[in-house]
Amino acid sequence: MASLVELFKEKDSNVRESAARALGNQSALSDTIMAAFVELFKHEDWRVRSSAARVLGNQSTLSETTVASLVELFREKDSSVRSSAAEALGNQSALSETTMVAFVELFKDEKSNVRSSAAEALGKQSTLSETTVASLVELFKDEDSNVRSSAAIALGKQSALSDRTMAALVELFKDEDWRVRSSAARVLGKQSTLSDTTTAALVGLFRHEDRRVRSSAARVLGNQSTLSDATMAALVGLFKDEDSNVRRSAAEALGKESTLSETTMAAFVGLLKDEDSNVRRSAAEALGKQSTLSETTMAALVELFKEKDSNVR
Numbered sequence: 001m002a003s004l005v006e007l008f009k010e011k012d013s014n015v016r017e018s019a020a021r022a023l024g025n026q027s028a029l030s031d032t033i034m035a036a037f038v039e040l041f042k043h044e045d046w047r048v049r050s051s052a053a054r055v056l057g058n059q060s061t062l063s064e065t066t067v068a069s070l071v072e073l074f075r076e077k078d079s080s081v082r083s084s085a086a087e088a089l090g091n092q093s094a095l096s097e098t099t100m101v102a103f104v105e106l107f108k109d110e111k112s113n114v115r116s117s118a119a120e121a122l123g124k125q126s127t128l129s130e131t132t133v134a135s136l137v138e139l140f141k142d143e144d145s146n147v148r149s150s151a152a153i154a155l156g157k158q159s160a161l162s163d164r165t166m167a168a169l170v171e172l173f174k175d176e177d178w179r180v181r182s183s184a185a186r187v188l189g190k191q192s193t194l195s196d197t198t199t200a201a202l203v204g205l206f207r208h209e210d211r212r213v214r215s216s217a218a219r220v221l222g223n224q225s226t227l228s229d230a231t232m233a234a235l236v237g238l239f240k241d242e243d244s245n246v247r248r249s250a251a252e253a254l255g256k257e258s259t260l261s262e263t264t265m266a267a268f269v270g271l272l273k274d275e276d277s278n279v280r281r282s283a284a285e286a287l288g289k290q291s292t293l294s295e296t297t298m299a300a301l302v303e304l305f306k307e308k309d310s311n312v313r
Helices: 002-009 013-024 031-042 046-057 064-075 079-090 097-106 112-122 130-141 145-154 163-174 178-189 196-207 211-222 229-240 244-255 262-271 277-288 295-306
Strands: none
Touching: 013 046, 031 046, 031 064, 046 064, 046 079, 064 079, 064 097, 079 097, 079 112, 097 112, 097 130, 112 130, 112 145, 130 145, 130 163, 145 163, 145 178, 163 178, 163 196, 163 211, 178 211, 196 211, 196 229, 211 229, 211 244, 229 244, 229 262, 244 262, 244 277, 262 277, 262 295
């Protein structure tokens, strides 16, 4: 392995990359080898410094000295090296508060790829301080959509987000970039309980002009174990949406409820005649989860046996 480390000093970039890949596949490098990589952080070629950081990033556990050396790379003049150092530290399961503060400082980096890497790295931590969460929320205003998306995803491992943070995520549903909207939806969807304020904000998005926003809002609400009568009524209102994906999302969201009112089931019966077969199928599946169905509802389901689409039948 020592011979492979020496190859990092090769002039030929292909040789250096091959050595990096070979060592990067090693799950456990000795302290001596890791120390040799840290020494490469002083190499005059930024590509060597960047590769050395990436290889260390594949190690499940790094010493405090190695972590400190990687944090030092955050001050590197080359953005690729700063980004590689951030990614390397991001693979550590538990970072110290000092290291996380250093990551937050990277949010001010002039290069968007560095800001994004810093956010992604923090997103791998199971617990973030309120200050760190607040700093990630500030990144929602970043001019680069990749950074905004990374900041949203970074909150995904937090089990309980504050109302303020959830409100900021709801605002991201209006972002011009669909990837940012999707990231916000995924994070909110992981929250087991949404506050009344957040739920109301999501229901408010049912009136948004973008069909994808309406659909995402419905899907997030569908992950809640219990929905209020008002929220269920709002979801039923989406059955009349002009977009079939929105109608389907609303049907699937309500279909997760163990008990539906007669009014809601009657609305589902209406969906069984929808022009889109996927919507009809979602409606049928939702009704199928109910323990008790009226004769009218059962008759409507029986009619589906005549469907051309086998998935609906």
